[in-house]
Amino acid sequence: MRNLWAFLILAAAVALFAAALVFVPRSSSRATLRIFIWEEYIDPEVLALFEKEFAVAVTEDNYGSNEDLRAKLQAGASGYDLVVPSEYMVTLLARDGLLVELDLSRIPNLRNISARFRDPSYDPGHRHSVPYLWGVSGIGYNRQRVQPPPSSWGDLFEPERLTPYAGRVSLLNDMREVIGAALIHLGHSPNTVDPLELEEAKNLLLKQKAFVAKYDSEGFEDSLVSGETVMAHGWSGEVATARTQNSELEFAIPKEGTLMFVDSWAIPRGGPNRDLALEFINFTLRPEVSARIVNFVNYASANEEARTLVDPAVLTGPAYFLPEGVKFWWVEDLGDANKLYEQVWTELKGR
Amino acid sequence: MAEARSGVAAEGAEEAPMDRLLRGLLALNAVSAYAFLYLPIAVLILFSFSASRYASVWGGFSFRWYIHLFRDSAVRDALANSLFIAGLASVLATVMGTLLALGLERRRGHRHAARWDAAVTLPILIPDIVQGISLLLFFVLSFSALERLLGWRPTLGRTTVILAHTAFAISYVAVVVRARLAGMSRTLEEAAMDLGATEWQVLHRVTLPLVWPGVLGGGLLAFTLSLDEFVITFFTTGPGATTLPIQVWSMVRRGVTPEINALSSLILILSIVLVTLSLAVQRKR
Amino acid sequence: MNGTQEELTGASRFRPGWLLLPASVWWMVFFVMPLGILAAISFLRPGSPVEWSLTAGNYGRLLDPLLLKVFLRSLVMAAAATAVCLAIGYPMAYFMARQPPRLQKLLYFLTLIPLWANSLALTYAWMVLLRSDGVLERGLRWAGAIGPADDLRLLYTPASVVLGLVYWYLPFMVYPLYASLEKFDWRLLDAAMDLGATRWTALHRVMLPLTMPGIIGGCLLVFIPALGNFVVPQLMGGAKQALIGNVIQERFLSQPQDWPLGSALAMTMMVLVTAAVWAYFRYAREEHALG
Numbered sequence: 001m002r003n004l005w006a007f008l009i010l011a012a013a014v015a016l017f018a019a020a021l022v023f024v025p026r027s028s029s030r031a032t033l034r035i036f037i038w039e040e041y042i043d044p045e046v047l048a049l050f051e052k053e054f055a056v057a058v059t060e061d062n063y064g065s066n067e068d069l070r071a072k073l074q075a076g077a078s079g080y081d082l083v084v085p086s087e088y089m090v091t092l093l094a095r096d097g098l099l100v101e102l103d104l105s106r107i108p109n110l111r112n113i114s115a116r117f118r119d120p121s122y123d124p125g126h127r128h129s130v131p132y133l134w135g136v137s138g139i140g141y142n143r144q145r146v147q148p149p150p151s152s153w154g155d156l157f158e159p160e161r162l163t164p165y166a167g168r169v170s171l172l173n174d175m176r177e178v179i180g181a182a183l184i185h186l187g188h189s190p191n192t193v194d195p196l197e198l199e200e201a202k203n204l205l206l207k208q209k210a211f212v213a214k215y216d217s218e219g220f221e222d223s224l225v226s227g228e229t230v231m232a233h234g235w236s237g238e239v240a241t242a243r244t245q246n247s248e249l250e251f252a253i254p255k256e257g258t259l260m261f262v263d264s265w266a267i268p269r270g271g272p273n274r275d276l277a278l279e280f281i282n283f284t285l286r287p288e289v290s291a292r293i294v295n296f297v298n299y300a301s302a303n304e305e306a307r308t309l310v311d312p313a314v315l316t317g318p319a320y321f322l323p324e325g326v327k328f329w330w331v332e333d334l335g336d337a338n339k340l341y342e343q344v345w346t347e348l349k350g351r
Numbered sequence: 352m353a354e355a356r357s358g359v360a361a362e363g364a365e366e367a368p369m370d371r372l373l374r375g376l377l378a379l380n381a382v383s384a385y386a387f388l389y390l391p392i393a394v395l396i397l398f399s400f401s402a403s404r405y406a407s408v409w410g411g412f413s414f415r416w417y418i419h420l421f422r423d424s425a426v427r428d429a430l431a432n433s434l435f436i437a438g439l440a441s442v443l444a445t446v447m448g449t450l451l452a453l454g455l456e457r458r459r460g461h462r463h464a465a466r467w468d469a470a471v472t473l474p475i476l477i478p479d480i481v482q483g484i485s486l487l488l489f490f491v492l493s494f495s496a497l498e499r500l501l502g503w504r505p506t507l508g509r510t511t512v513i514l515a516h517t518a519f520a521i522s523y524v525a526v527v528v529r530a531r532l533a534g535m536s537r538t539l540e541e542a543a544m545d546l547g548a549t550e551w552q553v554l555h556r557v558t559l560p561l562v563w564p565g566v567l568g569g570g571l572l573a574f575t576l577s578l579d580e581f582v583i584t585f586f587t588t589g590p591g592a593t594t595l596p597i598q599v600w601s602m603v604r605r606g607v608t609p610e611i612n613a614l615s616s617l618i619l620i621l622s623i624v625l626v627t628l629s630l631a632v633q634r635k636r
Numbered sequence: 637m638n639g640t641q642e643e644l645t646g647a648s649r650f651r652p653g654w655l656l657l658p659a660s661v662w663w664m665v666f667f668v669m670p671l672g673i674l675a676a677i678s679f680l681r682p683g684s685p686v687e688w689s690l691t692a693g694n695y696g697r698l699l700d701p702l703l704l705k706v707f708l709r710s711l712v713m714a715a716a717a718t719a720v721c722l723a724i725g726y727p728m729a730y731f732m733a734r735q736p737p738r739l740q741k742l743l744y745f746l747t748l749i750p751l752w753a754n755s756l757a758l759t760y761a762w763m764v765l766l767r768s769d770g771v772l773e774r775g776l777r778w779a780g781a782i783g784p785a786d787d788l789r790l791l792y793t794p795a796s797v798v799l800g801l802v803y804w805y806l807p808f809m810v811y812p813l814y815a816s817l818e819k820f821d822w823r824l825l826d827a828a829m830d831l832g833a834t835r836w837t838a839l840h841r842v843m844l845p846l847t848m849p850g851i852i853g854g855c856l857l858v859f860i861p862a863l864g865n866f867v868v869p870q871l872m873g874g875a876k877q878a879l880i881g882n883v884i885q886e887r888f889l890s891q892p893q894d895w896p897l898g899s900a901l902a903m904t905m906m907v908l909v910t911a912a913v914w915a916y917f918r919y920a921r922e923e924h925a926l927g
Binding site (some may be wrong): 166170212216227339 | 687703767787871890
């Protein structure tokens with residue numbers, strides 16, 4: 001027994017040292033830009049181009065949700081130079097004093113931003129954020145298996161229309177997206193603070209739950225591709241990526257309107273390389289750089305000038321497709337009224 | 352007499368099939384339990400060779416994701432971080448856990464012995480989410496205090512993860528080493544003492560060699576647990592200190608790719624090879 | 637009896653205090669102090685993230701029927717997973733302990749190896765196996781056990797959550813059981829049967845009591861982490877039914893944050909766990925005293 005353990009430990013130690021020798025992060029005297037961003041949300045080629053042009057190093061760490069990001073910033077995990085929160089999270093982080101005010105004179109390429117995202121309500125005057133990529137939630141579906149194709153939230157919420165697809169439908173595992181979609185279907189605002197309207201949404205969601213296979217924000221596109229689900233509440237860019245693997249998939253934006261998100265560059269307080277961060281934001285707003293990012297990530301860019309340079313297949317796919325006359329909402333932070341949403345959510349999951 | 356003998360014979364004849372049945376059932380249970388443990392591993396390895404972007408569908412045989420893996424610097428950095436953290440945390444925990452176990456053994460029969468035993472197991476038994484969150488709060492508050500006192504604010508990173516992992520790993524090491532100590536006789540130590548050895552000499556020359564397998568076993572367990580620790584790591588990690596489980600967690604946000612399978616398969620195969628080799632080496636001796 | 641001898645010879649010469657020092661200091665800083673902060677927060681009012689005024693109301697808020705239901709569900713799930721682990725693990729450890737030493741070692745490592753793979757990746761592998769039209773259903777269909785249109789709906793059920801928990805924690809049930817069965821003197825069983833005990837009585841009256849520390853140890857190692865697990869219910873349960881781990885995690889991270897409620901939940905869980913462990917060691921000591 002003793003020899004065995006000794007050998008194992010020795011082998012592990014050797015492996016450890018070998019790994020350490022091979023993998024020890026190269027320390028360089030060059031300035032380092034530390035980006036904290038969603039997984040697969042920027043083309044590594046773009047980082048390499050920036051490193052080359054400005055003779056700096058760039059490191060990338062990933063987070064999985066706005067909430068993860070917030071927990072880390074609240075904990076004072078400064079040391080990151082750039083983060084990419086969604087719109088409502090920009091409001092929250094700015095309110096808590098966790099973001100630095102931007103010197104917009106350092107970001108001349110801001111003029112490339114499309115009118116839709118200029119001076120947004122969640123961050124008036126771009127004081128703390130610069131729009132990066134955006135998307136909408138809608139209904140991803142398999143056109144061979146869902147007939148007629150869904151066109152309204154009713155196709156995802158009304159029991160009679162759901163019956164043929166019972167247990168083959170998924171919803172996002174996201175409180176505001178799910179309750180918001182139910183509210184829009186009922187003709188209310190997804191940012192309502194009216195308890196009666198929320199009560200109505202709760203009853204609808206509880207009825208719908210019997211038909212739902214799962215609430216899933218990460219794997220819903222896997223399930224669409226594999227055929228495990230035939231209809232899924234999901235985000236445009238994920239469905240666009242899934243379509244590259246299964247050509248039967250389509251994305252519908254319900255005619256009543258839907259929620260839109262925009263992820264934005266922001267500089268957390270305490271980030272060591274503020275100048276470099278501003279330089280990087282400006283760099284990503286160059287049309288050719290933005291287009292390269294879109295082609296890699298499959299989400300639409302807030303950069304209007306990039307549009308003509310984007311791969312036509314992406315441009316005509318779910319990422320950029322926005323039907324005329326459809327209404328879009330941002331998720332707004334509701335302060336104390338968040339509690340109302342939380343109660344609906346807890347009851348939906350607690351039952 | 353004849354009756355009695357036939358009775359015994361009958362009982363013996365009855366027992367044999369019963370024994371065989373029981374043994375068969377036990378073997379069947381063991382085989383199915385191992386099948387249960389290894390079934391998802393087989394699926395994991397199989398789908399690591401899928402050409403599809405998603406790990407849930409088979410897209411034809413391909414080494415695509417292994418090639419991708421070797422070019423993925425984020426995964427490589429995460430692997431380096433994980434090995435570094437697990438290595439350092441398990442060494443620290445092994446040293447402190449072993450000392451703790453030795454110290455507790457010396458106190459056997461002491462008034463507070465039972466309380467100490469309970470205290471040693473607590474870090475194993477407190478839910479990891481509770482430990483993770485409390486450590487995050489602790490680091491935040493103590494960092495602010497440091498900033499106010501010294502004007503210097505540390506950040507979360509590899510160091511904080513190592514501090515946190517060591518805290519729970521000490522328990523595992525101490526429990527394993529204690530189990531080893533419990534089955535050990537004291538005579539050698541006492542003889543050494545009688546011959547005039549100092550406390551340190553006894554520990555170093557007699558006790559430690561005797562408990563060595565327990566120490567190594569505890570260290571290996573600590574290393575293994577640190578390598579796959581997610582919740583506590585999640586709350587205590589910072590810039591540039593992404594570990595493998597954290598990397599995987601953020602990777603699945605845009606769909607599970609077979610790259611994750613390829614990575615897990617490589618780690619598994621490496622550990623299986625290691626175990627097989629060591630068993631083979633042992634057989635030769 | 638051994639104790640007195642020790643006190644006469646060993647204890648007088650050994651000064652073991654310093655051996656306990658490094659670990660004690662480490663735990664004081666990185667275990668006790670953090671838990672103290674958590675305990676303090678559970679008595680503050682929720683704010684952004686907390687307001688600096690004292691209240692005991694957070695513990696009152698735990699009596700919300702919905703939360704109690706979630707807590708009860710978590711207890712049932714964790715207990716079910718523990719029971720299944722014990723039912724599989726005990727005979728498994730028994731089987732291991734009766735093999736020749738070399739085979740024992742191999743079997744032991746075989747239970748250790750799955751822990752080396754990323755547990756998230758293994759959970760996804762289970763989902764590939766169990767999902768509608770997944771590996772398992774296709775296999776059964778191919779074997780003719782189910783019809784081509786049958787949909788078993790194995791995944792996203794309470795049963796699949798229990799299965800996931802059993803998979804995560806089975807090795808932790810097997811280790812302590814194996815450790816106590818390995819030390820077990822098998823001649824005791826033969827002796828009992830020679831004295832006229834039936835096989836069942838011998839197992840029940842001799843082996844079970846002597847391996848009870850292993851049983852309880854294994855049960856604690858499975859039940860407690862299973863109680864706090866939030867990844868398995870989210871992935872294999874389809875996030876349809878919250879367990880207590882999900883609620884704690886959400887109150888700390890998701891909007892609206894409520895750190896005091898999360899802390900109160902965590903503290904309650906911790907007190908229950910500590911009580912269980914304390915009871916276990918009391919029990920173990922009494923058993924020891926009797927034996």
